[in-house]
Structures are given as C-alpha cells and as structure tokens.
Amino acid sequence: MNLRDALQTQTLVGDGALGTLLYSYGIDQCFEDLNRSHPDEVLNVHKAYVEAGADVIQTNTYGANYVKLSRYGLEDKVKEINTAAIKIAKQAAAEHNYVVGTIGGTRAISKQAVSLEEIKRSFREQLYCMLFEGVDGLLLETFYDFEELQTVLQIARKETKLPIIAQVSMHEPGVLQDGTSLNEALATLENIGADVVGINCRLGPYHMTQALEGVPLPKKAVLSAYPNASLPAYQDGRLVYKTDADYFKASARSLYEEGARLIGGCCGTTPEHIAAIAEEVKGKKPIQKKVVAPAKAEVETPREVEDTNPHxxxxxxxxxxxxxxxxxxxxxxxxxxxxxxxxxxxxxxxxxxxxxxxxxxxxxxxxxxxxxxxxxxxxxxxxxxxxxxxxxxxxxxxxxxxxxxxxxxxxxxxxxxxxxxxxxxxxxxxxxxxxxxxxxxxxxxxxxxxxxxxxxxxxxxxxxxxxxxxxxxxxxxxxxxxxxxxxxxxxxxxxxxxxxxxxxxxxxxxxxxxxxxxxxxxxxxSSRNAEFLHNEVPGITLSDEIRKRMEHVSHDPALAQxxxxxxxxxxxxxxxxxxxxxxxxxxxxxxxxxxxxxxxxxxxxxxxxxxxxxxxxxxxxxxxxx
Missing domain, CATH: 3.20.20.220 (TIM Barrel)
Structure with a gap:
C-alpha cells in the first residue's frame, strides 16, 4: 500500500525532530552534512523513531539546498548530501516505513533575504535529487512565507505524482504572518494539489490543537500536525524543551479528534514523544466528521489616537x-x-x-x-x-x-x-x-x-x-x-x-x-566638514567645485559658514x-x-x-x- 492510500484508511505516525537528537549527541554543525560525515549517527536517529512506532520518516535534508548549504561552503554538495540522506533513511525504513523527502522553507520574516527566483532554482535542484532516488513522498515543512510555499508546491506538483505533504508554520494560532487565515491557506494548498495539508513547528500541542479547532476537514486532502515539544527555555546557551510523554499522548488524541491523519513531532520532540503518539493514535481509522469551532471574536477596546495633521x-x-x-x-x-x-x-x-x-x-x-x-x-x-x-x-x-x-x-x-x-x-x-x-x-x-x-x-x-x-x-x-x-x-x-x-x-x-x-x-x-562628508560618510558626494569653494574660505569660520x-x-x-x-x-x-x-x-x-x-x-x- 502506498502512502496516499494508507492515509485514506488509517492514522499514521510521523517521526520527530532530527536536529534535536543530533544536537544531543554533541554534534553542533551543519546537520545535513552529517549524512556524509556521520552516516551512522543519522541512521541511529531514524532507527530510534522507527522503533518508537513512526510509520513515516523524513530524510535529513531540511536545509540541504543551495541557499542554506552555501552558509557552510557546501553549496556544491547538494546532490551528494541529499543522495546520502535518502539512502540512509531507506536503510532505516527497510521497506516497513514510508520515506518522505523533506524540503524546508527558506524565507522566514524577510522576503528580501532570498529572491523568489533563487528559491525556485534551489528548490528544483533539491527536488530532482529526491525524485531520482525514489522517495515515497515529499514533505514541504516549516514555511512561514506563504508565497514561497505556494510557489514550490506548484513546481513539485508539476514534476511528480508522488503524494505531497505541505505544512505551514504560524507565529500565532490560526493565522499566517501575512494575515492569511489558516483555513484559507490550507484550502489554497489543497487546490494547488497537496495530498496532505497541515501545520508544523513554532507552536506546541496546545496552540496547534487550538488552531485546528477552526479548520474543517479538507474535501480532497487530509490534515497533518507536527507540533513542537513545548515552548523552549534557554538554559546554558541552549534551547531546551519539556519532555512530558504523557502530555504528548493526550495531545495526540486531541489532534486526532480535530481530524489530523498524520501526526508527528517537530522541534524538541524525541522518540519518547513519538512512542506516546503511536500508543494513542497509530492505525486508528480517521474521523470522517467534525464540528468546527466558531471563530472567536476578539475584544477590541484600544483608545483611538486622533491625528489632525495631514501626512x-x-x-x-x-x-x-x-x-x-x-x-x-x-x-x-x-x-x-x-x-x-x-x-x-x-x-x-x-x-x-x-x-x-x-x-x-x-x-x-x-x-x-x-x-x-x-x-x-x-x-x-x-x-x-x-x-x-x-x-x-x-x-x-x-x-x-x-x-x-x-x-x-x-x-x-x-x-x-x-x-x-x-x-x-x-x-x-x-x-x-x-x-x-x-x-x-x-x-x-x-x-x-x-x-x-x-x-x-x-x-x-x-x-x-x-x-x-x-x-x-x-x-x-x-x-x-x-x-x-x-x-x-x-x-x-x-x-x-x-x-x-x-x-x-x-x-x-x-x-x-x-x-x-x-x-x-x-x-x-567648513572645509573640514566638506572633506569629511565627501571622503568618509557613506552616501554623500561633493563636487570638486564645492570643495574648492569651501577650501577658499577655510581661514575664516564666519566666511566658511x-x-x-x-x-x-x-x-x-x-x-x-x-x-x-x-x-x-x-x-x-x-x-x-x-x-x-x-x-x-x-x-x-x-x-x-x-x-x-x-x-x-x-x-x-x-x-x-x-
């Protein structure tokens, strides 16, 4: 049974964070390059999630694209890193689990950080590596910029018939950073052709469940949810997440009741969290109906500030x-x-x-x-x-x-x-x-x-x-x-x-x-003022004539002014x-x-x-x- 068919009949369990475990092993570098330098450590992480009960494991390729790898001088290693990652994940899956090729978002808040054309080129290169190695599906995750996600989803849908999971990330429950509602965003992704639409990262289980309460079941696609372990704390220079497996088990039940058919974990989650999810929802028949919570009206009582000045x-x-x-x-x-x-x-x-x-x-x-x-x-x-x-x-x-x-x-x-x-x-x-x-x-x-x-x-x-x-x-x-x-x-x-x-x-x-x-x-x-502006201040240039005029009166401050x-x-x-x-x-x-x-x-x-x-x-x- 392929991944698309499996999602129609049962609730599947995704894996958890890769970086969190690799970091816990004392490895603090480009995690994607570990596919080449430390393949056994990456393999062990995948196996730990498989043993915990994950049905779907993702490749260690979140940032394995030209743009992000260039930060480490590895931009020419895109094919090598992605190929190694997929082979390692397949070895861990051993034909008993689905392997999805993970491609993460590039933009965060700033649209100027990377142009859309650069994103397209980088995405295509990584996508072709995934398709050539034969993954079971694609996971597009942690996209804060909705324009970017729509763009890459359109490219992926045109290039392959494999199932595609498209997940947005939110700073606040129920709304994307550009003001698009979660409902509207997921419906748009479904219309473009995503087989699974959902949310991951930034939010813990509580807020992720809250966000899904207002989301109806999609007409054609299915829902997914990959919450963070919790809100992070900062201790000794590191981000630390709570690891209450019982809480995550109850949260998995809530996400399932909101219609999620693929439930995994994001930042801070470990095999312990995934085992808790599996114990609660693995193999359950997906819910077919849900009552959507009405939108909550915000209380708006700020004072108005009058401004009588024209702009x-x-x-x-x-x-x-x-x-x-x-x-x-x-x-x-x-x-x-x-x-x-x-x-x-x-x-x-x-x-x-x-x-x-x-x-x-x-x-x-x-x-x-x-x-x-x-x-x-x-x-x-x-x-x-x-x-x-x-x-x-x-x-x-x-x-x-x-x-x-x-x-x-x-x-x-x-x-x-x-x-x-x-x-x-x-x-x-x-x-x-x-x-x-x-x-x-x-x-x-x-x-x-x-x-x-x-x-x-x-x-x-x-x-x-x-x-x-x-x-x-x-x-x-x-x-x-x-x-x-x-x-x-x-x-x-x-x-x-x-x-x-x-x-x-x-x-x-x-x-x-x-x-x-x-x-x-x-x-x-003064002449000194003129020379300083011309020679040392960015964005200011004086003509030779102006500088000569100021030099001519440099002996007298009053004349200079x-x-x-x-x-x-x-x-x-x-x-x-x-x-x-x-x-x-x-x-x-x-x-x-x-x-x-x-x-x-x-x-x-x-x-x-x-x-x-x-x-x-x-x-x-x-x-x-x-």
Missing part, C-alpha cells in the same frame, strides 16, 4: 513643503535642542525629522524627543526607524508605541552599520531590510501584527523611504525607488546633494514617479523649481542656519507664485484683447 506625502502632493532634520542630542541636556525645535516651528516647517542614532552613534531616543516636541510645540515629527538596532519584536513594539503617542510619520531605513559608530563591537540586528520594514509597517496599517495577528485597530502611518542619488548608476537607484513603492512607500527623502546639475539629473530620472521626493540639502560649515549657506541657497533655487519637497539637514544643531534657509525657501516659493500669477494675468489680458 507629508499629501502636503507635498499639493504644495511646496519643507521638512528639517534636527538630530536628537548625544548628551542629556536638551535645552538647545528645544530652542531649535521651537525656532523651526516658528519658521513654519511642515515637520521636524529625527534620525535614529545616525552614523551608529547613540543619542537620546528619537521617539522620546518626538513626543515632547509634538506635545510642547505642536510639531509634526517624522521619526526615522533603523533596522540595525531592534529585532523584530523591538521594531513592532516601537511602532506600536509611536502609534499610541499619535506619531504617524516614519522613515524606514536600513541603518548605518555599527562598525562606523561609537561602539564598533555592538551587534547589528538587521532582522529586516528597509523594504521588509516598509511592508510590515503597511501591514500594521491594516490592523495586523508582524505575526499576522489582529492588533484590534489600524495604525495610520505614512511611510517615507530613503533615496540615495549619489551613486554611479542613477537608474539603478531609481529602480530601488520603484521597488520601495511596490512595498508601500508613500514618499522619499534623499541624501544631501551638492550639485545643481545633479538635482536636474534626479528630476529627469524620477519625473515618472508620482510619489513625492524631498530633496536633501545639508549646508556645509556664509559660503556654506550661499551654496545651499543656490541648490535650493533649482530644487524648489523642480520639486515640491525640500529636506534641510541641520549641521551640528546649528538650527539658526536651517531657520535662515527655511525663510529663504519660503521667499523663493513666494516669488515663484507671484510670477505664476503675473504670467497668468498677462495671458488673460492678451486673450481679452484678441
């Missing part, structure tokens, strides 16, 4: 707009900063932007400063959010806090690496790229957590993205803008530019983009003509410089408006004469 992308779409970066202080005295914020408010800027520990140097929390200036001076703050300093948990918590404070303007950036900052030994997190962060902020606007769970209300963030025109290939930089728009960016803020010609080039290259662009202008304060302002004004003349948005960057908290430039921008805009009106009146007069 910056809306302002820039209608009229000229000025935003000014005033970085939070590096020291605890905020008196000068607050004077600067008030002066900028009085000058009439549309927003004060606050960098997030720019150049990887610690400053007072920008969200704390933003909250103060919003409350005290009625300033609309734009808070920069770097992926560098916070993991996924911290990023969502930070954004939820900003929402609660009524701060709705954010700039999503990758962030300068820690090596250039005050603490070069600090860790750069980078759970997400700026593209991912933009997308997840927009997911919060739909009322969904990064994990896909409801937040009880929608956020109202307007998301800015960074634009660096100081590159050799401007078209490639514009391509990144277009990609960020697809991910949800509402508008852009550019790195500072120091050339009239460059501003015109940027205009020509971006005039097809409807999203507003705020052109960055950062006044120079005046020259820096004059250069900025000449750039503003062109930028204000071509773009609605100007982004002034305050140097060294010298807010009086950006106040002067703000006033200058307003004068330029006023003169332009008067010329427009005058030209319009002349046109009307001429028409009347005719």
């Amino acid at each position: 910056l992308h809306e302002i820039a779409a209608e009229r000229s707009s000025i935003i000014v970066e005033l970085d939070p202080p590096k020291k605890l005295n905020t008196d000068k900063y607050m004077r600067g914020a008030q002066a900028l408010r009085d000058a009439g800027v549309d927003s004060v932007t606050l960098a997030d520990n720019s150049l990887a140097s610690p400053r007072i929390s920008n969200s704390a400063i933003a909250s103060i200036i919003k409350q005290k001076y009625d300033i609309n703050p734009l808070v920069h959010i770097a992926c560098r300093d916070r993991n996924l948990i911290g990023l969502q918590s930070h954004l939820m806090g900003l929402h609660t404070l009524g701060i709705t303007e954010v700039l999503a950036i990758t962030g300068d690496p820690t090596k250039i900052g005050d603490f070069p030994g600090a860790t750069s997190v980078y759970d997400l790229s700026s593209f991912d962060l933009i997308q997840y902020i927009k997911q919060l606007n739909q009322g969904l957590s990064f994990s896909g769970k409801s937040l009880g209300m929608n956020t109202n963030f307007s998301v800015a993205a960074a634009f660096n025109p100081n590159v050799r290939n401007l078209n490639r930089a514009v391509g990144r803008l277009e990609k960020k728009i697809k991910y949800g960016a509402d508008y852009f803020i550019s790195q500072p530019v120091y050339s009239v010609e460059q501003i015109r080039e940027v205009y020509e290259a971006t005039k097809h983009i409807s999203a507003p662009i705020y052109i960055g202008i950062m006044p120079l304060t 005046a020259e820096g302002i004059a250069i900025a004004k000449s750039l503003i003349d062109t930028a204000a003509e071509l773009f609605n948005g100007i982004y002034l960057i305050t140097p060294f908290l010298r807010y009086e410089i950006t106040v002067e430039l703000t006033n200058y921008i307003k004068e330029v805009n006023q003169q332009r408006s008067e010329r427009t009106v005058l030209n319009g009146n002349n046109t009307i007069s001429s028409a009347s004469i005719k």
Whole structure:
C-alpha cells in the first residue's frame, strides 16, 4: 500500500525532530552534512523513531539546498548530501516505513533575504535529487512565507505524482504572518494539489490543537500536525524543551479528534514523544466528521489616537513643503535642542525629522524627543526607524508605541552599520531590510501584527523611504525607488546633494514617479566638514567645485559658514523649481542656519507664485484683447 492510500484508511505516525537528537549527541554543525560525515549517527536517529512506532520518516535534508548549504561552503554538495540522506533513511525504513523527502522553507520574516527566483532554482535542484532516488513522498515543512510555499508546491506538483505533504508554520494560532487565515491557506494548498495539508513547528500541542479547532476537514486532502515539544527555555546557551510523554499522548488524541491523519513531532520532540503518539493514535481509522469551532471574536477596546495633521506625502502632493532634520542630542541636556525645535516651528516647517542614532552613534531616543516636541510645540515629527538596532519584536513594539503617542510619520531605513559608530563591537540586528520594514509597517496599517495577528485597530502611518542619488548608476537607484513603492512607500527623502546639475539629473530620472521626493540639502560649515562628508560618510558626494569653494574660505569660520549657506541657497533655487519637497539637514544643531534657509525657501516659493500669477494675468489680458 502506498502512502496516499494508507492515509485514506488509517492514522499514521510521523517521526520527530532530527536536529534535536543530533544536537544531543554533541554534534553542533551543519546537520545535513552529517549524512556524509556521520552516516551512522543519522541512521541511529531514524532507527530510534522507527522503533518508537513512526510509520513515516523524513530524510535529513531540511536545509540541504543551495541557499542554506552555501552558509557552510557546501553549496556544491547538494546532490551528494541529499543522495546520502535518502539512502540512509531507506536503510532505516527497510521497506516497513514510508520515506518522505523533506524540503524546508527558506524565507522566514524577510522576503528580501532570498529572491523568489533563487528559491525556485534551489528548490528544483533539491527536488530532482529526491525524485531520482525514489522517495515515497515529499514533505514541504516549516514555511512561514506563504508565497514561497505556494510557489514550490506548484513546481513539485508539476514534476511528480508522488503524494505531497505541505505544512505551514504560524507565529500565532490560526493565522499566517501575512494575515492569511489558516483555513484559507490550507484550502489554497489543497487546490494547488497537496495530498496532505497541515501545520508544523513554532507552536506546541496546545496552540496547534487550538488552531485546528477552526479548520474543517479538507474535501480532497487530509490534515497533518507536527507540533513542537513545548515552548523552549534557554538554559546554558541552549534551547531546551519539556519532555512530558504523557502530555504528548493526550495531545495526540486531541489532534486526532480535530481530524489530523498524520501526526508527528517537530522541534524538541524525541522518540519518547513519538512512542506516546503511536500508543494513542497509530492505525486508528480517521474521523470522517467534525464540528468546527466558531471563530472567536476578539475584544477590541484600544483608545483611538486622533491625528489632525495631514501626512507629508499629501502636503507635498499639493504644495511646496519643507521638512528639517534636527538630530536628537548625544548628551542629556536638551535645552538647545528645544530652542531649535521651537525656532523651526516658528519658521513654519511642515515637520521636524529625527534620525535614529545616525552614523551608529547613540543619542537620546528619537521617539522620546518626538513626543515632547509634538506635545510642547505642536510639531509634526517624522521619526526615522533603523533596522540595525531592534529585532523584530523591538521594531513592532516601537511602532506600536509611536502609534499610541499619535506619531504617524516614519522613515524606514536600513541603518548605518555599527562598525562606523561609537561602539564598533555592538551587534547589528538587521532582522529586516528597509523594504521588509516598509511592508510590515503597511501591514500594521491594516490592523495586523508582524505575526499576522489582529492588533484590534489600524495604525495610520505614512511611510517615507530613503533615496540615495549619489551613486554611479542613477537608474539603478531609481529602480530601488520603484521597488520601495511596490512595498508601500508613500514618499522619499534623499541624501544631501551638492550639485545643481545633479538635482536636474534626479528630476529627469524620477519625473515618472508620482510619489513625492524631498530633496536633501545639508549646508556645509567648513572645509573640514566638506572633506569629511565627501571622503568618509557613506552616501554623500561633493563636487570638486564645492570643495574648492569651501577650501577658499577655510581661514575664516564666519566666511566658511556664509559660503556654506550661499551654496545651499543656490541648490535650493533649482530644487524648489523642480520639486515640491525640500529636506534641510541641520549641521551640528546649528538650527539658526536651517531657520535662515527655511525663510529663504519660503521667499523663493513666494516669488515663484507671484510670477505664476503675473504670467497668468498677462495671458488673460492678451486673450481679452484678441
């Protein structure tokens, strides 16, 4: 009897975690390469699960693809590792058990980590190894990214008629990280052609059972469940799981009653867990009917935060707009900063932007400063959010806090690496790229957590993205803008530019983009400042002419500052003509410089408006004469 037929008549027991046992033997390396280097240890793990009562054993190939093996320099060993794994599993099965070729998910939270095209190529290579060696079926497991699972399932279904088990993983019971309900996801997988649809990893038996309570029995496919042993504890540098076999036995009964016909274990499970599952459900006739639990309504009582300010992308779409970066202080005295914020408010800027520990140097929390200036001076703050300093948990918590404070303007950036900052030994997190962060902020606007769970209300963030025109290939930089728009960016803020010609080039290259662009202008304060920016700061390039002008007045600080302002004004003349948005960057908290430039921008805009009106009146007069 083949695997597909067996699942129609009986409940089958899957095996448990491979890595957990291999790790317990003291092996801490690329587990998939153990198929070559330590085949006996891998064989012993398979045999232990067979002896415990597993009907279906999976190959030790979860990460045996080009993408994951490349982390260990083993990308050229895909065929060798997969072939060895299948032969070892078949030896353990000895024709008494079904062997399924395991292929694990590649993406986790970040879609930018690996492109879909790269995933397709990597998947096909591993798939063909499985099919050539003659497995009894395929197990696609631990897929957090639903797009990835759908993509690889379509490929597999086209290439083989073998039974395919397709399992999603969830951060929260009943919902995938993109907000897709578990019901919808499993139905989609069934329609694509999966023979078994189910869930594995991340959740223990309790939450996995809870998730299945709301899932009806599939029309054509059958259900599977591979829970973790428990929630993990962190002890002595290792993740440790509880090993209560009696609890797992009772949990297997619950999963069976929810319709699961293939029940195994994931992280932390051992032969002891599988023996408990086998004792409870092995060989039982599958249930044919079940009562689906109604969806539980969430209690939603969060307070609404009113925001009367129009978003910056809306302002820039209608009229000229000025935003000014005033970085939070590096020291605890905020008196000068607050004077600067008030002066900028009085000058009439549309927003004060606050960098997030720019150049990887610690400053007072920008969200704390933003909250103060919003409350005290009625300033609309734009808070920069770097992926560098916070993991996924911290990023969502930070954004939820900003929402609660009524701060709705954010700039999503990758962030300068820690090596250039005050603490070069600090860790750069980078759970997400700026593209991912933009997308997840927009997911919060739909009322969904990064994990896909409801937040009880929608956020109202307007998301800015960074634009660096100081590159050799401007078209490639514009391509990144277009990609960020697809991910949800509402508008852009550019790195500072120091050339009239460059501003015109940027205009020509971006005039097809409807999203507003705020052109960055950062006044120079000295020749040394100019040389530092040009030679040491990533993303900033000065022309030779600008550097010479600053060098010419290097002997006199007052003349140098005046020259820096004059250069900025000449750039503003062109930028204000071509773009609605100007982004002034305050140097060294010298807010009086950006106040002067703000006033200058307003004068330029006023003169332009008067010329427009005058030209319009002349046109009307001429028409009347005719």
